[in-house]
Amino acid sequence: MAEEVSSQMNSLSISETNPSSSATISLVSGDDIVFKVEPTIAKEMETVQSFIDETDGKITTIPLPNISSHDLPYVIEYCEKSIAGKITKEFEAEFVKKLNNEEVKELFLAANYLNIKKLLDFLSQVIADRIANKSVEYVRRYFGIENDFTPEEEAKLREELAWTFTGVDPDDEDEN
Amino acid sequence: MKLTIHQNHVFIVNSKYFNFSTNKTLSFCFTFSIMSSSCLSLVMEIDNLEITADPNWLELPRDITMNILQRLDTVALVTSASVVCPLWWNICKDPHMWTTIDMMNNLSLTHSELAYSSRLEKICRYAVDRSCGHLKDIYIKSFGTDGVLLHIANR
Numbered sequence: 654m655a656e657e658v659s660s661q662m663n664s665l666s667i668s669e670t671n672p673s674s675s676a677t678i679s680l681v682s683g684d685d686i687v688f689k690v691e692p693t694i695a696k697e698m699e700t701v702q703s704f705i706d707e708t709d710g711k712i713t714t715i716p717l718p719n720i721s722s723h724d725l726p727y728v729i730e731y732c733e734k735s736i737a738g739k740i741t742k743e744f745e746a747e748f749v750k751k752l753n754n755e756e757v758k759e760l761f762l763a764a765n766y767l768n769i770k771k772l773l774d775f776l777s778q779v780i781a782d783r784i785a786n787k788s789v790e791y792v793r794r795y796f797g798i799e800n801d802f803t804p805e806e807e808a809k810l811r812e813e814l815a816w817t818f819t820g821v822d823p824d825d826e827d828e829n
Numbered sequence: 830m831k832l833t834i835h836q837n838h839v840f841i842v843n844s845k846y847f848n849f850s851t852n853k854t855l856s857f858c859f860t861f862s863i864m865s866s867s868c869l870s871l872v873m874e875i876d877n878l879e880i881t882a883d884p885n886w887l888e889l890p891r892d893i894t895m896n897i898l899q900r901l902d903t904v905a906l907v908t909s910a911s912v913v914c915p916l917w918w919n920i921c922k923d924p925h926m927w928t929t930i931d932m933m934n935n936l937s938l939t940h941s942e943l944a945y946s947s948r949l950e951k952i953c954r955y956a957v958d959r960s961c962g963h964l965k966d967i968y969i970k971s972f973g974t975d976g977v978l979l980h981i982a983n984r
Contacts (some may be wrong), residue, residue: 786904789912806915809917
């Protein structure tokens with residue numbers, strides 16, 4: 654299945670511009686699935702590229718223990734579109750429609766780990782959109798953040814912002 | 830075993846730790862403890878890792894969290910994000926969070942017009958105060974009373 658996906662990915666990628674580094678790069682997901690990608694894709698992933706640079710391009714198999722084989726194809730797909738200059742509003746809307754909240758968060762962390770600025774910015778916007786106009790409790794649940802204000806702090810805060818605690822959208826059921 | 834992390838650091842990690850990180854959740858903590866620590870303390874920290882059920886968003890670098898929160902409109906920032914937890918409260922105290930005040934998108938709320946507009950006005954004043962003079966762009970509609978405009982101009 655993974656091989657299938659990666660061969661699909663390869664067929665989508667644009668041709669390598671730098672002939673001296675034309676070997677494909679193998680990205681190994683946390684659950685040990687190998688994804689073969691063009692070096693141009695790796696360039697989009699700063700973390701991967703710096704690994705390649707540090708080893709003078711000798712090592713082309715890169716373990717990405719933080720990223721699952723479920724999430725990695727999404728990242729690769731985005732990078733491919735990015736290289737091809739095909740990141741459009743339509744593509745982004747379609748892309749994000751496929752993702753539930755949990756996947757958005759996982760991809761965000763993956764983008765952060767791989768240091769892909771464009772994907773990170775895009776997902777930051779997606780997350781912001783998904784928590785906009787939600788209750789404080791919803792936002793806490795979304796991020797798994799404990800309310801660790803002390804009761805005194807909380808009381809003070811509520812007093813300072815008493816006039817704001819109205820008018821949020823009802824929480825929706827899709828918490829994942 | 831080598832692992833690359835942000836900012837071009839390459840760490841050599843004993844393979845025993847590497848096996849550890851095939852657990853996805855665990856490996857999240859792993860990344861961020863690496864990013865926030867020096868090479869030496871890194872190994873010690875990994876030894877002491879605890880398995881947590883969820884990735885800890887509060888351990889994300891501050892600028893990453895700011896990147897998300899800055900995309901919220903002003904009303905959401907004031908009424909929701911800033912009171913989520915002490916860290917976010919602290920982030921929202923940063924004047925740079927308030928360089929743009931966007932209050933164009935608040936018509937979905939179902940308050941009586943008068944109460945609604947006076948609430949927006951309060952939020953706007955609050956946001957302007959928070960910006961401490963760093964305000965660059967402001968987008969408001971339907972509550973641009975003389976009082977608010979004067980308040981903005983004075984900052």
